[in-house]
Amino acid sequence: xxxxxxxxxxxxxxxxxxxxxxxxxxxxxxxxxxxxxxxxxxxxxxxxxxxxxxxxxxxxxxxxxxxxxxxxxxxxxxxxxxxxxxxxxxxxxxxxxxxxxxxxxxxxxxxxxxxxxxxxxxxxxxxxxxxxxxxxxxxxxxxxxxxxxxxxxxxxxxxxxxxxxxxxxxxxxxxxxxxxxxxxxxxxxxxxxxxxxxxxxxxxxxxxxxxxxxxxxxxxxxxxxxxxxxxxxxxxxxxxxxxxxxxxxxxxxxxxxxxxxxxxxxxxxxxxxxxxxxxxxxxxxxxxxxxxxxxxxxxxxxxxxxxxxxxxxxxxxxxxxxxxxxxxxxxxxxxxxxxxxxxxxxxxxxxxxxxxxxxxxxxxxxxxxxxxxxxxxxxxxxxxxxxxxxxxxxxxxxxxxxxxxxxxxxxxxxxxxxxxxxxxxxxxxxxxxxxxxxxxxxxxxxxxxxxxxxxxxxxxxxxxxxxxxxxxxxxxxxxxxx
Numbered sequence: 183x184x185x186x187x188x189x190x191x192x193x194x195x196x197x198x199x200x201x202x203x204x205x206x207x208x209x210x211x212x213x214x215x216x217x218x219x220x221x222x223x224x225x226x227x228x229x230x231x232x233x234x235x236x237x238x239x240x241x242x243x244x245x246x247x248x249x250x251x252x253x254x255x256x257x258x259x260x261x262x263x264x265x266x267x268x269x270x271x272x273x274x275x276x277x278x279x280x281x282x283x284x285x286x287x288x289x290x291x292x293x294x295x296x297x298x299x300x301x302x303x304x305x306x307x308x309x310x311x312x313x314x315x316x317x318x319x320x321x322x323x324x325x326x327x328x329x330x331x332x333x334x335x336x337x338x339x340x341x342x343x344x345x346x347x348x349x350x351x352x353x354x355x356x357x358x359x360x361x362x363x364x365x366x367x368x369x370x371x372x373x374x375x376x377x378x379x380x381x382x383x384x385x386x387x388x389x390x391x392x393x394x395x396x397x398x399x400x401x402x403x404x405x406x407x408x409x410x411x412x413x414x415x416x417x418x419x420x421x422x423x424x425x426x427x428x429x430x431x432x433x434x435x436x437x438x439x440x441x442x443x444x445x446x447x448x449x450x451x452x453x454x455x456x457x458x459x460x461x462x463x464x465x466x467x468x469x470x471x472x473x474x475x476x477x478x479x480x481x482x483x484x485x486x487x488x489x490x491x492x493x494x495x496x497x498x499x500x501x502x503x504x505x506x507x508x509x510x511x512x513x514x515x516x517x518x519x520x521x522x523x524x525x526x527x528x529x530x531x532x533x534x535x536x537x538x539x540x541x542x543x544x545x546x547x548x549x550x551x552x553x554x555x556x557x558x559x560x561x562x563x564x565x566x567x568x569x570x571x572x573x574x575x576x577x578x579x580x581x582x583x584x585x586x587x588x589x590x591x592x593x594x595x596x597x598x599x600x601x602x603x604x605x606x607x608x609x610x611x612x613x614x615x616x617x618x619x620x621x622x623x624x625x626x627x628x629x630x631x632x633x634x635x636x637x638x639x640x641x642x643x644x645x646x647x648x649x650x651x652x653x654x655x656x657x658x659x660x661x662x663x664x
Contacts, residue, residue: 185258191227196271199263203273205232206256206281208310211293212249219246220266223255226309229316229463233264233272241278251293252284252310298651305655306664313471316464317644317652320457324639325409327456328430331449332407337432340399340406342392347384348614355415356387357425388413393431393631394565394618397594400433400629401621407432409636417659421648422537424637426657433631439567439576439593442630443553446580446589447501449634450551454496457643465490465643472645485584486545489645492583499550501580504543506557507531512547513539534561540579540586552581564604566592578632585642591632598622 185204193203207225214220216238222231234257236246249255259275266272286292290304291311301308308314332339345359361381362368368379377385392408399406412429434445457465469489476484487495504512513519513528513535526536535554543552555578556569566575576593595601601622605612612619640652650656655664 189227190223190225190230190232193232193261193273194228194230194271196261199261199271201261202258202276203261204256204258205234205273207232207254209249209251209253209255209284211251219249221249221255221257223257224315226315229312229319229467233266233269234259234275234278235272236275236278241275245278245280248280248283249278250284250286250289252286252289252291253280254282254284255280298648302650302656309654312467314651316467317640317646318654320461320464320468320644321640321652323457323461324453324636324643327453327460328409328636330456331452332432335405337405337407338399338403340392340396340403340408342389342395342399342408342410344389344411345382345386346389346395347382347386348394348618356390357413357415359386359388390414391429391431391633393433393633396431396433396631397565397618397629398621400435400631401625401627404436405432405434419659421650422638424649424653424656424658427649427653428636430634430636431631433594433629435627435629437593437630438628439555439578439630442591442593442632443501443503443555443578446578446591446632446634447551447553450580450582450589451497453639454493454643458490458493458497461643465493468644468646487583489643492645493643495583496551501551501553502548503553503555504548506535506554506574509535509539509543509552509554513542516542516547518542532558532560537586540581541583544581544583544586551583554579554581559604562592564608564610565594565601567595568600568604576630582642585638588638588642589632589634591630593628593630596622596626596628598626 185202187204187206190205190207193205205223205225207223210222210224210231212219212221219236219238221234221236223234224231238246256279257273257275258277259273261271262274264270264272291307301311301314309318329339362375362379368376370376390412392410392412396406396408408431410428411426413426415425416423432445472489510528510531510533514530518524519528524538526538528539544550556574557577558573559568559575562575562577566577568575578591579587580589582588595604598619601619602612605615637649637652641649644652646652650658
């Protein structure tokens with residue numbers, strides 16, 4: 183009977199030795215001499231390799247010559263207990279076939295350390311490295327955990343449009359979607375582009391958020407969530423910005439701001455615990471990578487917690503809930519602010535808080551994750567519910583160690599007259615948003631929601647410092663490879 187292929191992850195958990203197995207994968211390293219060859223094989227199912235022992239008396243010299251780093255091979259042999267250090271089992275090869283060669287003179291991923299900058303240039307090959315295979319397996323695990331959490335709570339997964347005619351954030355930094363001739367578009371009488379001639383009959387863009395459409399779903403189905411790609415045409419090259427990224431956006435009918443905070447805290451704790459419980463090998467590898475990287479940094483720049491300690495920190499601590507007003511007072515009177523250590527000084531109420539301020543609150547002042555709420559209306563979006571003081575809105579942001587803001591949300595404005603007044607104040611044309619206002623005209627209810635940038639979450643759970651390294655094919659200014 184033909185031997186069936188077994189994944190490396192399954193073999194490494196096996197306790198049944200002295201049986202024939204078939205493994206297929208890519209060569210990470212090969213070492214040895216004329217008497218024996220040791221080949222480390224990885225198939226992507228785990229961070230760990232399995233060792234193949236190839237005897238030149240069994241496997242021809244011509245075949246072994248083609249077994250180089252990056253080559254793909256198929257190995258049949260006996261799974262046996264290993265005597266060597268570093269592994270408890272190995273495969274003694276009886277047959278070895280090279281499925282695809284990799285010229286060692288040209289294959290760019292040799293067994294040495296490569297910089298992340300270099301690996302971004304060959305994003306099509308970087309999943310074969312230990313670091314990026316760990317990141318992408320964890321990306322899968324976190325995606326699965328997101329869906330599992332909401333499914334268990336009875337939420338409906340809603341697909342909101344990628345092509346949209348509205349600007350949810352009022353940010354204006356959107357990618358236009360058009361089929362009009364770029365060199366000779368149709369024009370109106372006043373000389374502007376006539377979008378009525380376009381494919382959709384109007385000006386359309388790639389979405390910056392599924393929130394507004396998500397609200398429509400929540401005001402019929404109760405609890406919904408979206409999880410899909412979103413886009414920002416922001417010309418930014420920082421380690422925190424992408425032009426294409428993924429957003430998780432739940433919207434809940436009959437939720438007030440405190441309910442929203444409760445759900446977001448429960449959700450983040452669930453994700454952190456899921457990573458700890460289900461990604462042990464990858465987390466251990468990424469944690470050691472981070473510790474190794476930080477050895478060369480001054481002690482003051484090193485993270486006070488290891489990667490797994492950060493996740494445990496989220497799971498074990500109740501999030502501190504602090505009003506924006508109180509947070510500004512804390513920051514204004516803090517040592518770094520008084521000694522002018524902050525890059526952006528906190529001068530008083532109305533300050534738009536920066537990452538350095540958020541991290542100070544989490545890492546120094548409270549020493550636990552923080553939820554800030556009730557922000558000044560002037561620094562928040564039109565759809566956030568106005569508080570009775572007419573100065574603040576029912577917004578909330580969740581702040582994490584090492585990263586600052588990870589979640590942003592609010593109670594949504596359900597009162598038609600107040601919402602219309604806010605839209606007028608912020609110059610948002612009512613006629614374009616009439617469909618949105620309808621949900622306030624017909625059976626409006628208090629409702630809330632939040633957004634979690636998936637790549638922000640991935641930075642937190644992997645310990646990587648650059649957002650371009652936690653998405654397979656980053657889209658940034660000047661870069662749209664693949």
